Amino acid sequence: MASALLLLGVASASQAQQAPATGTIQGRVTSREGAALGAATIRLEKTSTGAIADRDGAFTLTNIPVGNYTLTVTYVGHSPYSTSIDVAGGSIARLQIILDERPSGTVVVTAPRSAYRVPTSSTATKTSTRLIETPASVQVITAEQLSDQRADRVNDAFDYMTGVTQGGGTRAQAYLLRGFAVDDRFIPYQIDGISGGVWRQHEPPAAIIDRIEYLKGPATTLYGATQLGGVLNYITKKPKAINEASIEVRHSTYASQFSPLGAKNSVSMTADMTGPLTDDGGLLYRVIGNHNNTTTFRQDVEESSFDLFPSVAWNVSEATQITFSLNINVDKGRWDEYLPVPNRDLSKIPDIRTRINEPADYYWDYGWGIGYMLRHTLNENWTIRSVARRTARIDGRQLFEFAGLKSDGKTMKRNWRDQFNERYYTYADATIEGKLATGSLSHTILGGATLGIEDIHFDRRNLQGDSTLDIDIYNPLHGARQLLPPKPGFDRYFDNDYIGAYLQDQITIIEGLQVLLGAQFTQGLITHEERRGELLFNKKNSGISPRAGLVVMPIENFSIYASYSSSFSPTNAERENAEGNIDFKPELGKQIEAGIKTELLDGRIGLTAAVYNLAYTNALSQTGDKNPNGNTVWVQTGESRSKGVELDLAVMPFDGLYLSAGYGYTDARVVADENAARVGQRLPYVPYNAGNVRATYQFDGMLQGIKIGVGITGMDARPTEFRTSTGAIFSLPSYTRMDAFASYDFSRATLAVNINNLSDEQYFVSGGTARIVPGAPRTIRTTVQMRF
Secondary structure, three states, rough: OOHHHHHHHHHHHHHHHHOEEEEHHHEEEEEEOEEEEEOOEEEEOOOOOEOOOOOOOOOEEEEEEEEEEEEEEOOOOEEEEEEEEEEOOOOOOEEEEOOOOOOOOOOOOOOOOOOOOOOOOOOOOOOOOEHHHOOOEEEEEOOOHHHHHOOHHHHHHHHOOOOOEEOOOOOOOOEOOOOOOOOOOOOOOOOOOOOOOOOOOOOOHHEEEEEEEEOOOHHHHHOOOOOOOOOEEEOOOOOOOOOOOEEEEEEEEOOOOOOOOOOOOEEEEEEEEEEEOOOOOEEEEEEEEEEEEEEEOOOOOOOEEEEEEEEEEEEOOEEEEEEEEEEEEEEEEOOOOOOOHHOOOHHHHHOOOOOOOOOOOEEEEEEEEEEEEEEOOOOEEEEEEEEEEEEEEEEEEEEEEEEEOOOOOOOOEEEEEEEEEEEEEEEEEEEEEEEEOOOEEEEEEEEEEEEEEEEEEEEEEEEEEEEEEEEEEEOOOOOOOOOOOOOOOOEEEEEEEEEEEEEEEEEEOOHHHHHEEEEEEEEEEEEEEEEOOOOOOEEEEEEEEEEEEEHHHHOOOOOEEEEEEEEEEEEEOOOOOOOOOOOOOOEEEEEEEEEEEEEEOOOEEEEEEEEEEEEEEEEEEEEEOOOOOEEEEEEEEEEEEEEEEEEEEOOOOOOOEEEEEEEEEEEEEEEEEOOOOHHOOOOOOOOOOOEEEEEEEEOOOHHHOOEEEEEEEEEEEEEEEOOOOOOOOEEEEEEEEEEEEEEOOOOOOEEEEEEOOOOOOEEEEEEEEEEEEOOOOOOOEEEEEEEO
């Protein structure tokens, strides 16, 4: 026995002498909500050793000499993290690193990357993927950009987004994506990756949004019934593990030839509180309240909105996180149908301040929503996610609406409208993501199921007009009275339900060569019931929406990609054929896209260049006839195409200076239509050319805290759907607008001044139904934010 112990001791001593003198550090970087922070920067202080986390937030540092080190992790928009770590010979030190969002208004310079750019996104693939490795065009508007613009609502950022233009309506998300107007049948945006926004008359307030991720092109493969031109994914602000509170007050006024300084004032206020509810940080909260009281430059037009957005994040364990959120919205104001265009001649429009609606015409819009987000890590390779939201949107309006100009070119016919709408939406999505290898191939597998239940009620309780409601557009004399007895319009109920299952595989064939394959099978059911008649019919649709992509990286930080994507949308239940039913095929979208992406000089230069061809088939068009139900006859012979080029450039030549530019060329036309005269026409409100440039500079040294910026945005002429007296298509004129801002960050406060439309350019942002919407004149916005 003694001999055996002696031999064992000698062997142990020998092994100790031969023990490796280096070790390994492995880890994963995530946000407090569990999202992988790909491209986070990891470094060992006082050494040359470091790494960039992969798209799953994972990193490995090898051959680290034995000893004690300080490891630091940084990521844009998050507070730096440092920890002491002992490296033992032949061992692997494993870390789970969680980064908190950086407190608002603070400036932390940890790397040359700009807070105007993010390296990863999950919107295009529902997995955390580096943008340069994503076979699709994705544009991200960060919290820093929204803050610098002092945006009231997220659509304030649209002018600096390539491929997004204002559309043909006056309210209710009236914009276009890659040439195609959004459809109010489907909520035209996602909230944290799922439908269910509570706003209708306006876009969500910027106060609750952390960033905007715009996936361009059809996206049914992952998101079910969506908009043809793309997905706008609004990522909301989440609870933080640090106590933080802020109050922001913003004052706006006009200083132009139409509105003297101080004549029209608006005020908005935002309160934002967040922090831990428990000592161990397992339960976090955030409450954001936002109130806007807006007086526009238009005569007697005032709007008021209130949003409350509380949320709670529960870190059940290191493997499980769940976030609950509630959203309440109250939005109301005076209805404004803007400006008629006599004979489609802009020289004949009234003064841009003129409001032809009656002073008491109004709208109201109430919404609420409740939802949850769940993430559970099964092991280092597999993760389950689930998200669901229930939303209600109830709105109404009473107004004297435009009904067309008489032959004298100045007398507007009007109808008295009293309407009530209610919409109830339930959406759910569940996925499982995993990593596996088959031979030399590496796979990131995503499987999921999605559900949408949409119950909609439209009640036109009064819709009628006569000559007593006529009004002079140049000298409107108000005082019209409601017409009695009421003349009911229609009372319609629609149920749009769909369920889908999808599968996606991101395959790494060899280093620098990746393939994406995916498809969704969707089953939809539309039911239309007419309460003031005898209509009751339904229609089932089903289809498969495939997707494919290829990414080639011949050198580091440079990629070439190509992709195919598709969309599947049930037809609009309001539209009937000659027999009086909705027996139409689903509307389909197909897009082919190719481009290049770069992240050169450690992320200081970023470029995305894309070309695309987007086709919309099975589109509905009117015949002008009436069916037995007395409704307009629609036929399904339409097809439209949008072809274009888009460029997005971001340059940070040196720390503190950020330059960006975007350009889009869009040729969107009708290819087939029941009306042969429309074939070849450009799609309404789509400019050939649109672009923007922006520059911001953040001072250092003695002037640290000061930031200045300027932006220019514009587009060329946009055709409408109307013709002039000569038969030519009436177009909205081109315009160029300049914005500027300056801000100063104190230790606990920020003071900012933004001037939009610096040169007081008169321009028109959109139009519709023979009327146009003028852009706001020069606007001065002053913001004071206090942080606690």
